[in-house]
Amino acid sequence: MKKEIRIILCGAGRVGREFLKLLDERAEMIESKYGIRPVLSAVAESDGAAVSDGGNGLSIAGLLKHLQNGGTVPDFPIFGVSLMAGPQVIQEIKADVIIEATPTNLSDAEPGMTNVTAALKNGLDVISANKGPFVLFFREVRELAREHDCSVHLSAATAAALPTLDVGLRSLAGSTVLSVEGILNGTTNFILTKMEISGCRYEEALLEAQELGIAEKDPRYDIDGLDTANKLILISNLIFDTDYSLGDVDVCGISRIGQEDIDGAAKRGESIKLIGSIQTSEKGIVLRVAPEAIKRSHPLANVSGSEKAVSYLTDTMDRITVSGGKSSPVGAAAALLKDLINAYS
Structure with a gap:
């Protein structure tokens, strides 16, 4: 029945x-x-x-x-x-x-x-x-x-x-999650990818994102890192049973990233991504959102355009990363x- x-x-x-x-x-x-x-x-x-x-x-x-x-x-x-x-x-x-x-x-x-x-x-x-x-x-x-x-x-x-919570709550059952890193906002990832690939300025990449409908007319919620921070709060509260709010997250957006930053990272074999991270230690659980230069070998480095990704580091399953997922209604x-x-x- x-x-x-x-x-x-x-x-x-x-x-x-x-x-x-x-x-x-x-x-x-x-x-x-x-x-x-x-x-x-x-x-x-x-x-x-x-x-x-x-x-x-x-x-x-x-x-x-x-x-x-x-x-x-x-x-x-x-x-x-x-x-x-x-x-x-x-x-x-x-x-x-x-x-x-x-x-x-x-x-x-x-x-x-x-x-x-x-x-x-x-x-x-x-x-x-x-x-x-x-x-x-x-x-x-x-x-x-x-x-x-x-x-x-x-x-x-x-x-x-993107099956962010499915992985953390179901697929990793029985393991201890040591850290979480994610590219959780498609708008900022599109802008940073465009700057890296085409060499354009931040303002030009943002304008193209708006013309394509990827970025809002008022993009501050995305580019200032607040969307990433709010998603990170939900991940932390559900997976680590915390009770965090926006005041518990150290947040920095991408508006100050210039082409010199992108070029400098490229020369070092790195890509700049807006990373939302959850780090655990004996002192507690720390949430942070900021642009980071990560090595090209990092599982998040090749996440391009408006795609998103999340990477879990565990004690028994090592690192599990998922990427993609449609960013749309x-x-x-x-x-x-x-x-x-x-x-x-």
Whole structure:
């Protein structure tokens, strides 16, 4: 007998819609291969929701077509409800899990934090692409999850499609992780790679990244190292059971890297990369984000363009490195789907 998993999606933006597309396209495969039958019970936005409390749930194809034609979630025919936001949906609609895909807010973590809190208090598991609640309020979320016997899955919040947490939490089970190093931001890696390969200035590489849609119009969150730092916090808190926040990370971005730095490193047989690192010692666990000149023999040195990578050093398995993974809404959505399947299959 197939296990039915009822889902509430919070946030129908780019990542949320890509998740719905994958869920719709692969429903039969998920059921036959993994023995679970996902049912979309509700989709919640800030201005309302679409709900179907029972039966086969919402028609994903129908909802996607409605949204593509310019409709909104709360005006979805028959199932749309105005002024019904995430917390009310979570409290009133029967479900097993929320997919938290609202935009990351690193000021107060809203609306994601309220959604996550409501889910855990109502006994729902949480799968999230949103970093905010877990970077700002990790201890509170962890305690709520333990109190209500719920699970929290954050693959999509830590480098999207790159299986960062899968490796650290599952593949290295039984080993002691001694250190973690990662290229966790595609924008900065693209810029540094472009400067190394073409010899262009930092400003020129940044402009090209923006023209290609790799960098945001306001790129400071990426280039100042904050995106890398926040991902590093999640990795540390989940793998090392720390309770770190941004104030616990030594952060330096790439804006001061000049062509002379790139050329000097190349002459020494090195490449400059923005590295997020976690180092363990008897004194504790230290988190750092900074541009580093690493030898070409280092497993992260050849990670180029907008690709990302993470490298774990362990006591029994030596060094394990994974790289690649799609940096896009589709990649993040695929990570959400992966967490859903792994949580219930």
